[in-house]
Each structure stands twice: as structure tokens, then as C-alpha cells.
Amino acid sequence: MIYELVKKETKEHIFSRKGIGFLFIVSILLSIMSFGFISVKELSLLDQPSIVMTTFKLLLGINILISMVIGSTMVAGEKEKGTLESLLLTPLTKRKIIIGKLIAILVFWLTVTLISLPYFIVLSNGTSMLPTILFYLYVVGTVLVISFSSIALIFSTILASTKNAMIVGLMIFLITLVPMFLSTTMKKAGFAKLIQSYSPISASMKTMKDLFINKLGALDILVGMVPVFVFFVLALSVSLLISKKVDFLGGE
């Protein structure tokens, strides 16, 4: 039953005009970026690990954003269209509905990774970085995408409108991005320090640097990843718990 729901969600959100548009945007951005690394003098001077890292950051940022947009529309959209009531009347449980929608977002992410693979193969040409890239892409990338998609689904479940779910979800994502826009001094105090220490985005960026540039060992990387995995467990658990609240009547 879940498979059929995943198929429907994938057709509706991923392999639809909207989804294909998103995939097209991702590939265009990757192409522009890759072209920039070759043709822009300053960028071409970067070492390969830095190039791969920059590409990763773009890919993750854009995809988390798109996954959150898709996730926000998944439950609230069904409420708005009046299709959720019929879905709830089938033997499908509320939890399975959420899991099915989450898997569909994962399908989108996996499609994106397939699109990005040739770029990474070219960008890491002549180095032994490809296995590390694949690890980062499929383990850390997937964990982050699931975490943020879960957040989007939580708000999509408890709020009745797609617009509100999208705004709140994106605000949470932006909060986790705050440290990226702050100077090193600012990151050392107050709220910025708190986010810097616990933000899954900050942790993933730091471990990426440790992995590709500082070449730290597996244990250091794993310790650095703790906020990413804690965030993943929390977001996923809350989204599954909140699935009980999936209700066609809305929640506002």
C-alpha cells in the first residue's frame, strides 16, 4: 500500500511539471557552477577539495530548500484540495501516509544525487575523493534531507495551509543557516554560538571541511556529526508522532 502512495506522490510532486522544473534548476545551477570553476580565473585557482565542498554546499542547500517546499505542500495541499478525507478513509494508517510522503521526497533527493554524480566525478577527477564524496552524498546528504523534509511535513500536518507550512518550515531552515552569515567573532557569543554548536547545518559543514581538507579520522568525523544525527532522530520521531494529527479538518 505504501508503495502505491509513494508512486502517486512521486508522480504528483517529483515527476510532474513542478518536480521536473526543480530538477532542471538543480542541473542548470550545477552546470553554471562547474563552468565557473573552469572559466573564472579566481575560482579556477581553488584546490579540488574546496571545489567539491563548494559544490556540495550548493547542492545540499538547494535540495533541502526544494525538499522543504515539496514537503510543505504534501499534507496541507491534500487538506486544501479536499483529498485527505478520502485517503484517511482507506486502510492506510496516518503514519503510513507520512512515511509514504517522506519516501517520495527521498526519491527526489536520490534523483538529484544521480544528476549530480557526473559533476562530482569530473570535479574530483585525478584524486581519490570519489568514495568520500559518495559517502557524504548518500549518508550525510540523505540524513539532512530526511530531517528537513520531516520538519516540513510536521508543519504541513499541523497547519491547514500550504503557504503557512512553507513559511514556518523555511524559517526553521534559515535559523539553522544563521552561523554561515556571521563573522568568526560573532559565532563565539550568545545565540549565534548556540546555533553554531547545535545546528545540523553548521555541523555538516564543519565535518565536510574536516573530511575533505583537514583529513580527520573517522572517529572525529562521527563525533562532529552528532548534531546532524540527533537532529535527524528528533525530526523523524516528531514527524512520526505528529502523524496522529493528520486531519482533514485542519489544525489552525
Next chain:
Amino acid sequence: MIKTIGLRKVYNNDYEAVKHLDLNVGRGDIYGFLGPNGAGKTTTIRMLTGLIEPTEGMVFFNDREVSKGKQELKNNIGVLPESHGYYEWMTGKQYLLFFASLYGMNKASRIQRTNDVLEMVDLTEKANIRIHQYSRGMKQRLGIARTLLHEPQIIFLDEPTLGLDPQGQKDIENILVQLNKEQGVTIFITSHLLKDIERICNRVAIVQRGSLLVEDTIPSLLTTYEAMIEKENVNLEDVFFFLTDEKRGESKHDL
């Protein structure tokens, strides 16, 4: 088949939508559930179908309490909600195949059943057209087809003829009578078209402001109220207005 005892629903601790409702729907009935707007019809259907929990009271389906066997209930009922949407990007056939798969049917049986129900609601020729191109009447027929996919024992239809032209209403009516007669499907229907209800239903309940005013077979109801209404050839509409107007009067008097 469906029995309720003291069914009550209170929203937000202050609005009592349904007040201690005792209903009895027998196997093979076409049961008309009538009442003015805001009488609690939709809330009652949502409680009977397990979509919302009653504040008080119990619902029994085949003598088993619904709250203890929701999955069993879902497998045996079909529901057409009042104003529900469709996945408009799908064709009618894709829509039915999708829902058939959610009921766990294998590929062969879902294709067969989809074709069967499409024929029942006379949509076979339009099966491969996208739903956004369907008329309102076609969408309602498709909705009824969806409720029949898993061969339920009872179907709940909340205002299935709402917004349809006379031909569309007639089509739905014919489908329901045929389903009941040929396949023995029990039908629980709400509608404001009292003449149609009188024609197709064998038993009705009239509710107002969440309270049950009367529940009986139509012939018995007409006989009971004939003398009170003081009119020849009393019909269901006369009984409905007599009961609901009377009730409004009492409420005003109470105030």
C-alpha cells in the same frame, strides 16, 4: 448493521454538534439521514465512519464497537464525503486503480474491479480522460465508483446530489437503487432532496440541531403524522417541515 448509542460530539468544549443520537441502520436498508443545514449530519457520518471520535456514546458496526476495530470498519465501508476533492491530474481509471491498490487488491483484481465499477456508474467511455475535464456529475459518479471498489457492505453518501442538474441527480439515484437491489449494498445517505429520498429510501431519520427528532420507516412515518399535519396525501417533505418547524417554534418559545 450500524447502531449508535448516545452518540454525542462537542467541538472545542462549547459547541454540541450531535446530542445523544440513537440510530439503527439495518442490513439492506437505504437509510435517509435528513436535517436542515447545521443539524449535525456530516459530523454524525464522520463519527460513524471512524474519521472523528465521538465525545460520548458508542458506534457499533455488525455488533462490534467501531473504536475497537477501525481497520475492519475501513475495509467494509465506502464513504463519499460531502465536498471532497479529486486528484485532478489523474484519469478516472488511474484514480480508481490507485484507491484499489490502497485496499490491498492485487493487480488483476484491481483492474477487474475498476472496470466493473466504471461500468456500474456508466463511466467506462470516459475512463481515460483526466478528472479535471469531468463534469460535476461525472465526478460524483466517479466518487461513488471509488466507494464501491472494495465491495463494502455499506456506503455512506453525504449529499451526493449536491450541485447536480436534474439528470445528474436522476443518474445517481438510479445507480443507488440498482446497487441496493442487485448487490444488496446498504446505503446511508444525506440529502436535501426530500422527494428523491422518499422515493428511494425505506427508512429515515430526521435530526435538528444535533438531536434526533424521529427515526422510522417512511410508510409508518407518514401514517403517524398524517392526522397531525391535517393534509391529504402527506409526503416526507410535509413531515420534515412539520417536525423541524415545530422544533424551531419550541426553541423560540424556550428562549
